[in-house]
Amino acid sequence: MKTVTRKVEARPEHCMGCGLCRLACQVAHSPYPQNMIKAMKTGKKPVARMTVEVSSNGTEFRSVRCINCEDPECLKICISGAISRNEETGQVTTDENRCVGCWSCVIACPEGAVFGPLEGEARAHKCDLCPQLEIPACVAICPNEALMVVEIEGVKR
Amino acid sequence: MAVSLRQPRFHIKRDQLRCVECGVCVNQCANRVHFQDPYDGSIDSDGINCVGCLRCVHLCPTRALQVVPYPSRTREHGLWDNSALHEIQLQADSGGILLAGMGNSRRQTVYWDRMLLNASQVTNPSIDPLREPMELKTFLGRKPPFNTKLNKECNSHPQLELEIPVMFAAMSFGSVSLNVHKSLARAAASEKTYWNTGEGGLHPEVCQFGERAIVQVASGRFGVSPEYLSHGAAIEIKIGQGAKPGIGGHLPGEKVTEEVALTRRIPAGTDAISPAPHHDIYSIEDLSQLIYSLKEATAYSKPVAVKIAAVHNVAAICSGIARAGADIIVIDGYRGGSGATPLRVRNEVGIPIEFALAAVDTRLREEGIRHEVSVVASGGIRNSADMAKAIALGADAVYIGTSALIALGCHMCQTCYTGRCNWGIATVNPSLTRRLNPEIGARRARNLLRAWKHELSEFLGGMGMNAVESLRGNRLMLRGLGLTDRELEILGIKAVGE
Numbered sequence: 001m002k003t004v005t006r007k008v009e010a011r012p013e014h015c016m017g018c019g020l021c022r023l024a025c026q027v028a029h030s031p032y033p034q035n036m037i038k039a040m041k042t043g044k045k046p047v048a049r050m051t052v053e054v055s056s057n058g059t060e061f062r063s064v065r066c067i068n069c070e071d072p073e074c075l076k077i078c079i080s081g082a083i084s085r086n087e088e089t090g091q092v093t094t095d096e097n098r099c100v101g102c103w104s105c106v107i108a109c110p111e112g113a114v115f116g117p118l119e120g121e122a123r124a125h126k127c128d129l130c131p132q133l134e135i136p137a138c139v140a141i142c143p144n145e146a147l148m149v150v151e152i153e154g155v156k157r
Numbered sequence: 158m159a160v161s162l163r164q165p166r167f168h169i170k171r172d173q174l175r176c177v178e179c180g181v182c183v184n185q186c187a188n189r190v191h192f193q194d195p196y197d198g199s200i201d202s203d204g205i206n207c208v209g210c211l212r213c214v215h216l217c218p219t220r221a222l223q224v225v226p227y228p229s230r231t232r233e234h235g236l237w238d239n240s241a242l243h244e245i246q247l248q249a250d251s252g253g254i255l256l257a258g259m260g261n262s263r264r265q266t267v268y269w270d271r272m273l274l275n276a277s278q279v280t281n282p283s284i285d286p287l288r289e290p291m292e293l294k295t296f297l298g299r300k301p302p303f304n305t306k307l308n309k310e311c312n313s314h315p316q317l318e319l320e321i322p323v324m325f326a327a328m329s330f331g332s333v334s335l336n337v338h339k340s341l342a343r344a345a346a347s348e349k350t351y352w353n354t355g356e357g358g359l360h361p362e363v364c365q366f367g368e369r370a371i372v373q374v375a376s377g378r379f380g381v382s383p384e385y386l387s388h389g390a391a392i393e394i395k396i397g398q399g400a401k402p403g404i405g406g407h408l409p410g411e412k413v414t415e416e417v418a419l420t421r422r423i424p425a426g427t428d429a430i431s432p433a434p435h436h437d438i439y440s441i442e443d444l445s446q447l448i449y450s451l452k453e454a455t456a457y458s459k460p461v462a463v464k465i466a467a468v469h470n471v472a473a474i475c476s477g478i479a480r481a482g483a484d485i486i487v488i489d490g491y492r493g494g495s496g497a498t499p500l501r502v503r504n505e506v507g508i509p510i511e512f513a514l515a516a517v518d519t520r521l522r523e524e525g526i527r528h529e530v531s532v533v534a535s536g537g538i539r540n541s542a543d544m545a546k547a548i549a550l551g552a553d554a555v556y557i558g559t560s561a562l563i564a565l566g567c568h569m570c571q572t573c574y575t576g577r578c579n580w581g582i583a584t585v586n587p588s589l590t591r592r593l594n595p596e597i598g599a600r601r602a603r604n605l606l607r608a609w610k611h612e613l614s615e616f617l618g619g620m621g622m623n624a625v626e627s628l629r630g631n632r633l634m635l636r637g638l639g640l641t642d643r644e645l646e647i648l649g650i651k652a653v654g655e
Binding site: 013014015016018019020022023024036037041056058059060061090141143145146156 | 161174175177178179180181184185216218219582586588590591594596599
């Protein structure tokens, strides 16, 4: 079976640490994805499903999100069976209705790409590649083209 | 502590209703104008250190920011205006020479704007460049005399072959980032023109674009080696620069990073000082020696250019340079840019490129040696019209430096010398240089060249010409508007209506 894994690839050499990807992620996953100001100013601030890491000397940056591992630690550790991996697309997804907010995946993820539940809710947040958008919000907003969508073709036996 | 009398140049207006406190302005400002409260996330700004580069304005995702001239000005005065006072306060604070970046900032007459181009009407047909071929190919280098029979002899002088008569001007690695070199080199290679390394050597990562590079030999001789000379398509001896005629260069030690040191072949962290003169050039004869040394070193396979700042006796100097054996003369007018130059020198020394170019072309023609050199005009070429007018005044090609940097994102804040260029251009700080992605830079510089190419073709077509050769030195295609008789005479053009 032919598989196509879609990934957002970060190019740290072009990343300037502006954090607009994180903002766009928050907005895209808020109740007001079309209105940045409303999304960020109405009620609780939405959670970003990715983050930007800064090196200790402040000169290097890396935009971090789920890289859809082949053998995901989050899936293995999930106590409620909320995390699954689509064998065809290679995408690891969280069923937010089944998630109980136990933080296991947040701790297990070697990339630090799963984000814990907000106060009062019981679900973990991770990159879903913005299924509602043609290009993921973070890639679309990156002012220095440091983020790219890549499609890796493979064969699943 | 005594109160500082330095005035803020800009005021930051933040629309709190639009600000979402994302922190982009905070993390993108190397001058630390914006700051975020670590506890409540609120952002505030202080314009005292703002240089007006508009980085925050462009990156603010909700357009919540405005950078406006500081509204409190000193009382109006025709002589003692705000900047006159500001400059005195700065010097009273520091006791030092005022530094500036980019070219002359004074409001002097831009003579390009006082010249108008011609077009064909009725008596000769104009040409549509979208339907008919338009030849913009330009060769730079020594040409055979007018009546030479076509034989081997006449092809013996090496030439640079340009598909469009614009090249990227010399900007050294160190004064600009490596990503600037990568961007311009790629653009020059794809559009088949040339870029110039500046005096800071050729970085190994751009060596592959060497055949589209003009390598510069300046008074500091940074990075000059047999390999360096052999990598380039041509060699340029830099005598002077329009932004600072008579002044050398000084790249402070903090900008001499490992990479810059490697390229310049000097120890990291040491000041890179280019003396004001070449210490082996004190006459035209000395210049001739260097020209022929470089020609010998490269087996007469590459043209040698000499770049000078446009100064009062430019025509006589250029005549000497032509006779010294240069293949190309580059004249840099007083609007030429710089990464760091004393403000007074930048604004007060040198002459406009329009006059220098006209004077040099006239002089070389009178002396019958115009064919022996190509003339490249530089310093404040803003658009394709300036380029077309320069060619009509007698230039073979033009150099663009500032225009190219603006295409890469420069916003003319004129503080290149601080090393805190928020657009990642005039800096070697790794956290800033990566703000210029060379793929984007190359694309934008290439687009600029292509756009100018289209516009130049339109100008030529309008004048009924199908080759840029027909416009070269064709001053009949220019008319002067609002110029004195003497100015018209020096420019060698007629007044409008004549």
